[in-house]
Amino acid sequence: MRILSQFFAAPVLAFAGLLLLLAAPASAHDPEWSIAIHGGAGTMSPERMDAETRAEYEAALQAALDAGSKVLAEGGTAMDAVVAAITLMEDDPKFNAGRGAVFTWDGVNEHDASIMDGRTRDAGASTGTRNVRHPILLARAVMEDSPHVFLSREGAEQFAAEQGLELVDPAWFGTDGRREALDRYKAAQMEEQGMSQLAIDTKFGTVGAVARDSNGNLAAGTSTGGMTGKRWGRIGDSPIIGSGTYADNRACAVSATGWGEYFIRTNVAAEICARMRMKGESAKVAGEAVIAEMGALGGNGGVIVAGANGDLAFAFDTTGMYRGRADSEGLNEVAIFAGEDGGEDD
Template sequence: MRAILAFAAVILVLVSPTSLMAQDEEEYDPFAPRWSFAIHGGAGTIERANMTPEQDAAYRAALQQALDAGAKILAEGGSAMDAVIAAITLMEDDPKFNAGKGAVFTWEGANELDAALMDGRDRSAGAVTGVKTVKNPILLAREVMKDGRHVFLSGAGAEEFASDKGLELVDPEYFATEPRRRSLERMKAQQLSAIDVDVKFGTVGAVALDLEGNMVAGTSTGGLTGKRWGRIGDVPVIGAGTYADNRDCAVSATGQGEYFIRAAVGHSICQGLRYSWRKMLDDAQASVPLDEDGNPTFIVHASEMWLEESDVQAVADAVMADVKDLGGTGGVIVVSPFGPAVFSFNTPGMYRGRATSAGVSEVGIYGDE
């Protein structure tokens, strides 16, 4: 961690870490506007041995397309909200991912979709679960958030709300794909678990920090193959699979939702970052020499302190280690005011990408990338 001690102040200036966007020390200006963006398309047993060159190329192209869509909006001064929506709708429309078209089947042979969206400015949020006819569930989550009367809608009520808002509705068969249908059939025939047939969790998500310092998180999924009894995973649970707070970070998760709910993953990561930043500030102030009357000889400016990318990574890794200790697998993407987005996953691979105003633009699939 870095701490630059300012000698001219007489009071402690508490500045929200939202304004502390850092790169290397020699380039750092806490007030310079920067943007950062990240996406994921699921985590799991994703290994080179299980991917043909054609599949590898197709997934990378899809990830790059979604990444570029959001990055373009941010680079042109657009909002984090618009960037997240642009990326997720593209992935919902792509049958390679388990969200929207291409969603997995429930035990009964239906496609039931979940999505959530959260705005870090005021922590407004919208979430939906168990919808079957809404073409882009992330757009429905946005309408729930904008309406403001409720946060979480489900099933038929959520679909009625979608119709009232004029969202595009489709026949349920629109979401069905043969590979997903075969996964359900194999699960039933061989009495396998969802993990055995899914191999990976294809949930999609995006997180963004825009030039105004606002952060947004969004996530969309079809859940687990063969899910039963109206099962709801972590994606639409605010604070678990989706969370954003301008004071700390924005998080989107993918994995075994039951464990992410129990660990409150999204909220835990943001709280961990807040604690780390506050502790760094307190430790720096405690190290200031005292005058003969026992008063600090200078006051540390919060505006001149920030977390390294490695510090953000450490917090995300610690929360994912907690998920692993509970028995869960998956991953997260995290964007913060402190620099580039980070990824953390405890699986062999994760479909992912990140871009920044500093020129970073990269996608990855395997754990060794």
């Protein structure tokens, strides 16, 4: 028996070693957790942004990034981290989501949001709500507490009330700056003059977050007030799973910001994940390729991407995108304009 045990010991140990090797991370340098956020992309320029305004936006981005990072550093889930970052930005009037959302043509604030769990590919979304303080929490409730994926308007508000989510007076969302933007929009008579939305609003303020937690699970979320002066119940890409938000543990998590009609037509978020999963492209390469495809049709905007290995990437075709990223390896940066972070080398 001793001879047999010695004969089999070496192969058994070798097989055990192989199993450990296969179970090990692909790279010793992959972060344990990572998170990226955005606060919108658009045509803002350094020359037109004074130092005080820039500092305010950078501080707001850092606060949201820190909120999500804290969740992940304490062993929390990617889903909780995404929600923590987005709810903070929904309360900040500097961004076009929640308080500070843009006005529709009829002078009201309407909110869209979506969220997706990369582990299960469960998803939730809502559109056209006017009294839900945190639309991203409503999207999560739709995912977790309803049999549906997408709720709209009064029905979504009724569901929010039944779930005990915080409701506020619709007037709470409006700001003077957004009202003035609507006045400029109407004065320009954009439809008759063929002007671009970008000629009126210098940025898209949609907010979003993507994250990978220490268990390797991905999540993505997006929240917005839409486009200034939107009409006829227009819905953009932000609440549409696959266009503005997507997460799949096999590939990546994506949140988008920009001209929604073009993001819908190219199914931007899901397309990026498909390229990463099927073609093996990196987050940066896939993101840039799909943004270029969308841009060729005439759209503008950007994405944040978290890869299954924890890589983080930004891709945008505008002069800037409010953004930030952090991971367990010590990465922590926020940026506004192109070329201001390490993203160019991803």
